[in-house]
Every structure is written in structure tokens, then in C-alpha cells.
Amino acid sequence: MTESTTPGRRRGAELEQAIYVATLDELAANGYGRLTMEGIAARAGTGKAALYRRWPGKQPLVLDALRYALPPLPEPDPERSTRENLADALAAFSGVLAGRTLVPGIEFIVDLLREPDLRAMFADRVIAPRLERIEAILHEGMRSGELGPEIEHPLAARTGPALILQTFLLTGEPPSPREIDLIVDTVLHRTATS
Structure with a gap:
């Protein structure tokens, strides 16, 4: 399954970057304990499915976001x-x-x-x-x-x-x-x- 090709929709590296930034913003706002995939998806302006296609849960996503940010x-x-x-x-x-x-x-x-x-x-x-x-x-x-x-x-x-x-x-x-x-x-x- 591929990302939608609707004009204006982010895909690939652009979407991944938006997800990383949203993850870090959610961490800063809510802490890890209250961090949710739903909150990250909403902040990134994408659906949860886009996250779950890449990461099985919030732990590996947070680690990838940290590696991106460091x-x-x-x-x-x-x-x-x-x-x-x-x-x-x-x-x-x-x-x-x-x-x-x-x-x-x-x-x-x-x-x-x-x-x-x-x-x-x-x-x-x-x-x-x-x-x-x-x-x-x-x-x-x-x-x-x-x-x-x-x-x-x-x-x-x-x-x-x-x-x-x-x-x-x-x-x-x-x-x-x-x-x-x-x-x-x-x-x-x-x-x-x-």
C-alpha cells in the first residue's frame, strides 16, 4: 500500500519529518506518559495509519524522532x-x-x-x-x-x-x-x- 498521491499531501521523507517534529512537540507538551499515536497524528496533520505503517508503537517512534532531532x-x-x-x-x-x-x-x-x-x-x-x-x-x-x-x-x-x-x-x-x-x-x- 502506498501513500495517497493527492496533490498537497506529504509523503515519504517530508511526511516522516513532520511526524518526527510532531512527536517531539507532543513530548514537550505532554510528556512521554501522556503521549499517544493519535495526538502525534493530529499534530502532524496525518492519519494514525501513516504512523502504524512505519512504527508498531510510540516507543520506536520516539527513539527515531530523537535520533532525527539530535x-x-x-x-x-x-x-x-x-x-x-x-x-x-x-x-x-x-x-x-x-x-x-x-x-x-x-x-x-x-x-x-x-x-x-x-x-x-x-x-x-x-x-x-x-x-x-x-x-x-x-x-x-x-x-x-x-x-x-x-x-x-x-x-x-x-x-x-x-x-x-x-x-x-x-x-x-x-x-x-x-x-x-x-x-x-x-x-x-x-x-x-x-
Whole structure:
């Protein structure tokens, strides 16, 4: 079965994009618990059938919408220091939580904690790749001699994102650029070569 070919009807990538934006808007307005396929379809200006042809339910749709909305982490620049590349990666992470992207922000992340299956999928498909990028930056710093072997510790890559999240939870605000610098210093403090 194909989408209608009525003039003015969205199809393919255009419809998918509208569905993603509607999903993110519904998440921001209602939270995950009250999110419905009907509400998404209405906001996207399409029928529920268009959603169910692509996704079996709201969980996989939300994950695809988040992947659509999340900007890629900046690629590490080999001409820049490990510290500068790490600062860029952590600033991008902070920007997502601050709602500077299409992702609903910290409220949605907190909402995730109530949904174990969604939280696990979010951690696997969204968070893990970002932690891998940070690990790669830190390992490159070790390889180049900027950082010591302590960087192999499994918590090294998690420290920066954890401190950013803690700042949000304690203050309700994203870390300032100065605070991002302090977070980077904290991550690198025990890994720098003497």
C-alpha cells in the first residue's frame, strides 16, 4: 500500500519529518506518559495509519524522532587539543539537555526514568554512541601523550556528562561556558600526564 498521491499531501521523507517534529512537540507538551499515536497524528496533520505503517508503537517512534532531532557530536579535530575536542563534545551534550535542539530537554530525560524499556533503548541507541565519542577523544589524548593511562578507567568518559546532568538537576540551568571548562578540568585532572 502506498501513500495517497493527492496533490498537497506529504509523503515519504517530508511526511516522516513532520511526524518526527510532531512527536517531539507532543513530548514537550505532554510528556512521554501522556503521549499517544493519535495526538502525534493530529499534530502532524496525518492519519494514525501513516504512523502504524512505519512504527508498531510510540516507543520506536520516539527513539527515531530523537535520533532525527539530535545533532551529531562534533567530529574531533586532529589539529585541536584533546581538551578542546572534549569541551566541544560536552558543550554539545549540554545543548541537548538545555533544549537548544529539537529534543524536548531535561524534562524529557527525567520522564524517561519512569519508563524502564524506553530508558534502556535511549541509553543504548542515543547515550552510548555519545559516550563512545567521548571515549574516543580521551583515548586519542592518551595515544598522543596528552593524557596518562588513567584514562582507561571506565568512568572517565561518563564523568563530564554526569556533571552536566547534575548541574541541570541542582540549578535547573545548563552549565555556563566557564562551568563546562571546569568540568573538562575535572575530567582531565587525574588523566593528565605529569
